[in-house]
Amino acid sequence: MIDLFEIASRFSQAEVKFVIVGGIAIRGHGGNYVTEDLDVCYSRTNENLKRIASVLTPLNPRPRNFPENLPYVFDWTTLQQGTNFTFETSMGDVDLLGEVKGVGSYDDLVPRSLLIDFDGYSAYLLSIPALITAKRAAGRPKDEAGLKVLEALLEASE
């Protein structure tokens, strides 16, 4: 069973410094987007990498499309070896992004995010204007529908 809400909630409980971006952020703002992965932009401090690893380790993360017959060792030092990661876990896919194109890193995203309630915990959700900036910067044809939704939601909120 996919439970992206639970993964994000566990990040919040563990005090991970993260911002929800991508399809789940669009969904959080009211979009009708259905997505199978949780995209988050995260702070790259060692303390935060340890917190992320403490949440993901019980979910047996492995890089997506990694050969099943090969062993894979995951711990917080794994996260020191790169910036962007695409993991599959027992609760669903999680993408960790060190930076969001057009918007920046975690510290740049926080002022452009909303703090939302996550059943008693809180998490940052990238704002609609920042999501629009990111989608435009990505310039992917597949994002066109998402952009239309975001622009409509922005107008509806004004």
Added chain:
Amino acid sequence: MLDPKPGSKIAEARDFGIDLTMLAENLRFTPAERIKRNDQAVNSMLKFQEAVRRAKAGSKAKSQ
């Protein structure tokens, strides 16, 4: 939302093919509820995909 002004971004989204009734429905919920509803939708789709896969496997087995 459901009766947008001509030339507005909402009208543009509707003309693009976005279902405004679904956006209006989603806006009734909190962000956390919307994300939970995404999980429910994905799990329903995965169950449906699995049912289709089993049906295809069954019909293939019958034809052999």
